[in-house]
Amino acid sequence: MSAPTGADALVGVLALQGDFREHEHALAACGVATRRIRTVEDLDGIDALVVPGGESTTMSNLALRWGLMEPLRALVRGGLPAYGSCAGMIMLADRIEGGRTDQETIGGLDVTVLRNAFGRQVDSFEADLDIPAFGPAPMHAVFIRAPWVERAGDAVEVLGTVPSGPAAGKIVAVRQGHLLATSFHPELTGDTRVHEYFVEMVREQA
Ligand SMILES: NC(=O)CC[C@H](N)C(=O)O
DSSP states (O other), X not given: OOOOOSTTOEEEEEOSSSSHHHHHHHHHHTTOEEEEEOSGGGGTTOSEEEEOSSOHHHHHHHXXXXXXXXXXXXXXXXXXXXXXXXXXXXXXXXXXESOOTTOOOOOOEEEEEETTTTTXXXXXXXXXXXXXXXXXXXXXXXXXXXXXXXXXXXXXXXXXXXXXXXXXXXXXXXXXXXXXXXXSOGGGTTOTHHHHHHHHHHHHHO
16 A cells, blocks of 8 residues: 555545446545556555445456455455445445345455345435534435444444434444445435545545
């Protein structure tokens, strides 16, 4: 890793599938440069990684097929700051419930995530969250066939939970050292506070 001083940090955005463009826009709004990650060569020199929302089974398949899974695991294990939203949260989780049998993850986060946790009736919904780490409430959050964190290890900091309704108390934002994950999609709302928080994490690791 090179030594980013904030504005010159280079954030790799996994661009196999999903809403990587929206993450690029959010990161650009935070003043950092991005690079699309599609090959092993693209990983060279990045200071951080973002794993977008999308479909984690497809992302897993493509990462395996293109030889990216092991290099990504090695980087994350080695301390590369990483942020995953929704399917990206699943990709950063050590364990999945409701995954496909052939589905693998990058891992690193000592959590069990439940895929499509919110159920069919509430496939997609929006909620106002209170996540002090990201700034003053409300944080308007968009959930799309989202996972939640079913169990979290001791080293995992729970940053946010669902405030009310049938899923009240479910964990939807976590941090473990250099790893950050949200069940929701801040890249879709124009609220850049989660990305700003992540960029700050990248600076701290530098
Ligand atoms: N919006 C999303 O990223 C959905 C995640 C998707 N349900 C999955 O399991 O990968």
